[in-house]
Amino acid sequence: MTLEEAKKIIDKENYKYYNLFEDRPLKENEVGICKNDNGWKVFTTDERASIVTNSVVEFNNESDALDRFMKRVATEKILYNDNDEDNK
16 A cells, blocks of 8 residues: 555545654554654554554555554544444
């Protein structure tokens, strides 16, 4: 997956709980992706906006990192019931 493909899916699905390459400070209960000296890192944050240690997965290429990131971001529809008509 490419960054542009990921952005299109995020826009189309109207995902809210993510942080794409740390474009802003971390928020609580979101999925993040960032690049560091060792490659790419995908993680989740807790209710205090801290990175959950056991949630961190590192990758040596952006495509695999974006695939994992998007799979985690997609779970928000399940976790937060964004498809539920009562929440609209």
